[in-house]
Amino acid sequence: MMACVVRISVTDCGRWMELFTQQVLAGIATGGIYALMALAIVMIYQAIHHLNFAQGEMGMFSAFVAWQLLLWGAPYWLAFIATVALSFVAGVLIERIVFRPLRRAPVFSHLVVFVALFAIVNSLAGFIWDFTIKPFPSPFGTTPLFGAGLIGAHQAGMLVVIALVLAALFLFLRATRLGLALRAAAANPESARLVGVRVGWMMALGWGLASAIGAVAGMMIAPIVFLEPNMMLSVLLYGFAGAVLGGLASPGGAVLGGFLVGVLENLAATYVPVVGSELKLPIALLLIVVVLVLRPYGLFGRKPVERV
Amino acid sequence: MRCAPWRRIWFAASATAMVVLAPHAVADDLPGVSDTIIRIGNISPYSGPASAYSQIGKTIEAYVDKINAEGGVNGRTIELLSYDDGYSPPKTLEQARKLVERDDALLIFASLGTPTNSAIHDYLNGKGVPQLFVATGASKWGDPKNHPWTMAWQPVYRTEAGIYARHVLENRPDGKIAVLYQNDDYGRDYLEGLRAGLGDRADSMIVAALPYETTDPTIDSQIINLKASGADIFVNVATPKFAAQAIRKAAEIGWRPMHILNSVSQSVGAVLVPAGLDAAKGIISAAYLKDSSDPQWAEDEEMAAWHGFMDDYYPQGDRNSNLTVYGYAVTKTLQHVLEAAGDDLSRENVMKVAASMENVRVPMLLPGITMTTSATDFFPLQDMQLMRFDGERWQLFGDIISE
Numbered sequence: 001m002m003a004c005v006v007r008i009s010v011t012d013c014g015r016w017m018e019l020f021t022q023q024v025l026a027g028i029a030t031g032g033i034y035a036l037m038a039l040a041i042v043m044i045y046q047a048i049h050h051l052n053f054a055q056g057e058m059g060m061f062s063a064f065v066a067w068q069l070l071l072w073g074a075p076y077w078l079a080f081i082a083t084v085a086l087s088f089v090a091g092v093l094i095e096r097i098v099f100r101p102l103r104r105a106p107v108f109s110h111l112v113v114f115v116a117l118f119a120i121v122n123s124l125a126g127f128i129w130d131f132t133i134k135p136f137p138s139p140f141g142t143t144p145l146f147g148a149g150l151i152g153a154h155q156a157g158m159l160v161v162i163a164l165v166l167a168a169l170f171l172f173l174r175a176t177r178l179g180l181a182l183r184a185a186a187a188n189p190e191s192a193r194l195v196g197v198r199v200g201w202m203m204a205l206g207w208g209l210a211s212a213i214g215a216v217a218g219m220m221i222a223p224i225v226f227l228e229p230n231m232m233l234s235v236l237l238y239g240f241a242g243a244v245l246g247g248l249a250s251p252g253g254a255v256l257g258g259f260l261v262g263v264l265e266n267l268a269a270t271y272v273p274v275v276g277s278e279l280k281l282p283i284a285l286l287l288i289v290v291v292l293v294l295r296p297y298g299l300f301g302r303k304p305v306e307r308v
Numbered sequence: 309m310r311c312a313p314w315r316r317i318w319f320a321a322s323a324t325a326m327v328v329l330a331p332h333a334v335a336d337d338l339p340g341v342s343d344t345i346i347r348i349g350n351i352s353p354y355s356g357p358a359s360a361y362s363q364i365g366k367t368i369e370a371y372v373d374k375i376n377a378e379g380g381v382n383g384r385t386i387e388l389l390s391y392d393d394g395y396s397p398p399k400t401l402e403q404a405r406k407l408v409e410r411d412d413a414l415l416i417f418a419s420l421g422t423p424t425n426s427a428i429h430d431y432l433n434g435k436g437v438p439q440l441f442v443a444t445g446a447s448k449w450g451d452p453k454n455h456p457w458t459m460a461w462q463p464v465y466r467t468e469a470g471i472y473a474r475h476v477l478e479n480r481p482d483g484k485i486a487v488l489y490q491n492d493d494y495g496r497d498y499l500e501g502l503r504a505g506l507g508d509r510a511d512s513m514i515v516a517a518l519p520y521e522t523t524d525p526t527i528d529s530q531i532i533n534l535k536a537s538g539a540d541i542f543v544n545v546a547t548p549k550f551a552a553q554a555i556r557k558a559a560e561i562g563w564r565p566m567h568i569l570n571s572v573s574q575s576v577g578a579v580l581v582p583a584g585l586d587a588a589k590g591i592i593s594a595a596y597l598k599d600s601s602d603p604q605w606a607e608d609e610e611m612a613a614w615h616g617f618m619d620d621y622y623p624q625g626d627r628n629s630n631l632t633v634y635g636y637a638v639t640k641t642l643q644h645v646l647e648a649a650g651d652d653l654s655r656e657n658v659m660k661v662a663a664s665m666e667n668v669r670v671p672m673l674l675p676g677i678t679m680t681t682s683a684t685d686f687f688p689l690q691d692m693q694l695m696r697f698d699g700e701r702w703q704l705f706g707d708i709i710s711e
Contacts, residue, residue, distance in 0.1 A: 018536075019536045022561070029528070030529070033525060126357065129362065132578050152560060198360075226582055230357065234525050237523075238525065239489075270533055280529075281521070
């Protein structure tokens, strides 16, 4: 608005507003990608209190599975549901087979396995489906909404999906016994075990849910960035940033964090003179660091309280 | 250090034995050449993210089989050793060392990729081993003063950008240009070529040039800003994924400039189909090879010969990809150089012959395009023809343009 005041003519002002609106909307659309990824990250964090580096690659692999099902002639929503279900099972299996034996191993062992999982899933997808980009269909169509193409139908549909996943996750973690048990198992395994929570299975459930959300993310992101094995590499980084900005314990905060990263990045590229377009990501991350210095647990995170 | 006499004798004897027993030694002691064979090395990404390009390496192998089946070059069989580097520069260096020091190859031919060839650039020039006809479009391969053992083949990015600049100056001299480019050597090479081609008009005509990083999830923000710059010409210097995103986004926000697409991303199947054929309609690009899917070459003799080669030697190869055409034409060029070198197959003479091509034509180049090199010009191909996408396939138009 300030810029309008200093600008000379009314048409200039209109053009400025149009560019600003477009950049904010494009930022929200891209931010939606980060928000979905951030939700999967929050889910896994709630279950195991680690960040899973392979989260993005698992989502990518799920999207390829959906693509393959569609290629074999499955209707979209059937492929969608089958993929989410398969991903859930795969997540549970990964926890049972790979991480259960490592339960008491130091955190660095987990780190190495996350990285290995990342590399394995990425190469496997490249080996099976090769590295050329593939168009991935959107259930919401591709026509731009609102005439001028301010935001696409797919992006709008994705925002609805984010809202649904967010609501489901919120209700699950806050209002169901299973959700409470899952949080208890992660926060204090010993006490949880004493009150009858099966901690091991709670972790497996967390893995399953995280990989199911990752599958939804993959299928929503692929129509925008095209399907290929490396499509999640940078999305994961932005998703981490969004989740940490919003607070790793808060699904709502993570979603908001994702949107903020998307919008900040676009505005930095557009309005920071000279270096804006080259350094848009560093500028956005710098702002995040500033926020975290002021609020170490994220915008919506709470300081963990422990009774000694 | 002192040596007992018997020890000295033993050394001398074993040295002689090694010379005699060395598997490929010849009278002239030329590396990689005997009376019956010529050993050529190649490094291609058969695995990893760039493995789609390995079709070039596979076509080269198939065409070498054909040369050998037809009697070889001047009576010598070509022994091609093609190694995988997974598009990883340290691995490229390892394979190049293997080819030079263990396999004793005469030269390294058509190795693929800019970062990968950069990793062996100094090594091969230090050793005096030809790095011939590299399969990359960076400008640095044609620098005979500092790297006399390295030669380009395809028109380099700067040349191509200069050709687009000429087209713009001739057809839209008052146009305003917006550029999207990848923020690395490849993108900047194009941008510099465009600026050089526009000359003193560059600053007034280029109203916006925005970079993207390969780690950017989308380039939507850049496209919105490029449209807002008011440009009516869009030069799209992006690799396939980002080029396709740019084509789709521009159409989505209703931006319809004269759209110039760099040749890196002109594949119909891998870029224009994912982007949407309607959105891609009217895009301009440049070519120097015949497109095997273009019906105008249906009766063409060279095209028929190429199809014959694909039938007999590489039946599983993708005929709709220009990579198989590329591999064929670049190996024809190698064949020409080896034949012209005759029996003097020293590394020096091979480079000398490669650097004295005069209007040499190999099959599958567009009619009118030839290769010329000299001691100071290490860029064999410098001509291209423009083409426009009609919603289904590329249509060539206008004359052959030199930069």
